[in-house]
Amino acid sequence: MSALLELRDVHARYGAVKVLHGVSLSVREGEVVALLGANGAGKTTTLRTISGMVKRSGEILLAGRRIASSPEGVARAGVAHVPEGRGTFAELSVRDNLRLGAYAAGRNGGFTRAYAYFPWLEERAAQQAGTLSGGEQQMLALARALMSHPRLLLLDEPSLGLAPRVVRELFQIVRRLNEEEGLAVLVVEQNASLALDVATRAYVLETGRVALEGSSDELRANDDVRRSYLGY
């Protein structure tokens, strides 16, 4: 299968602080790829760089073509990014949050799909999004991402701060989206065992460089990964 997303020797900086020092990675069509790494390794920055929110050099290709350099352009090209902290519009209703998900898409029908995966959202469409629980807000963020019919989903630490049961439910839906819709996903996770369960391949980032890459099985079997990220 061809690469849907490809980063070639990508460098990124915040002002004078260099954070990514030549990251190369790829996500193929229909694939779930995990991005692992310690705090501050640059995982969030990698996703933000793909979305055009950080100054960069190097090449980023989406379906073989240079990706747009602005977040608006990347969104319009079919990349949905659920950021760290979920990006909920807390003061807006659930419905308006979902409408915003479709902002970049020229297509309708998002609500049907979002409600198919998250039926409870329909009953609570009028509720203020900020009054949802953390888990519900993460589900809303995922539903919002679906609204644009994305070809690639960028997920930043969806499990952060959520109860294990909610996290399992969330990853179950990510798996279904991948299997049923062929949605390609690049997911950043601290919870490595969970991420490796749903991903086919993974990259390990260390201080802005790819330190390791391989299939999920290979990484699970790797002693360093086991000690540092799986904890056994």
Add this chain to the structure above:
Amino acid sequence: MADLLQQIVSGLASGGIYASLALALVLIYRATRVVNFGQGEMAMFTTFVAWSLANHLPYWAAFALTLVIAFAGGAALELLLIRPIRDAPVLTVVTVTIGVLIGLNGLARLIWGNEPRQLESPFSTEPVRIGGVAFSLQDLGTIAVSLAIVAVLWLFFQRTKVGLGLRAAALNPSASRLVGVRVGAMLALGWGLAAVLGAVAGLMAAPALGSFDQNMMQPILLYAFAAAILGGIDSPLGAVVGGLGLGVIVNLLGTYVDVVGAELRLPVALLIILVVLLVRPAGLFGREAVRRV
């Protein structure tokens, strides 16, 4: 009783003007997080533009064209003056809006000179009788125009995609960009709409004042500030309710309480607001966002 009704309607008419300008302040506050001290002079400037246009065009044509020009002018101010300093401290941005105030006042004097002008009212000065009470058609017209512009804007914000983008950009710029909202364009649009609201306020205020000059909006801007703060500076509903309420209260106090009269209206209004803010620091409708983690 009839007199009271008349005074209430007359208060609502001034209140509609305060509400329009207060709403303009709130729009910009939500988008840019600053109070735009130039808002009153923007309104004054567009009123002079309308005066020039009305010399050649029928009133409502001049009115419509003025709103278009106001929109372009407001958006241009954002692009040329505010955008270059968008990362600067709030105080810098506020200083620039004060520069807009002074600059537009001077420019208007340069173009139109110092003598007072008159802008005819689009509404007849004949009173209309409703249920035995005579109301000024101009008051009723002012209320109708103010409420109409507020209603149109409300529908725009609630029902249209761009309106949704405007709200989102004001609430969470970075998340908005990630879903494809052009936040920069939304800011310019917000300034443009604020200028349109200001223009409506100026156009309604001019005939009510009789004659106007370059300082016409300064007291009105104070009332609009007061109304916006009373309502809660980031609440559009608060600005409208605050503006209308303030108009009525000030008018009733000025009419029925002898010690207040015409002179003390503004200080008394400010006193009322002070008391409200002591009880509700966020204003009547301003509230801290409900947020759970």
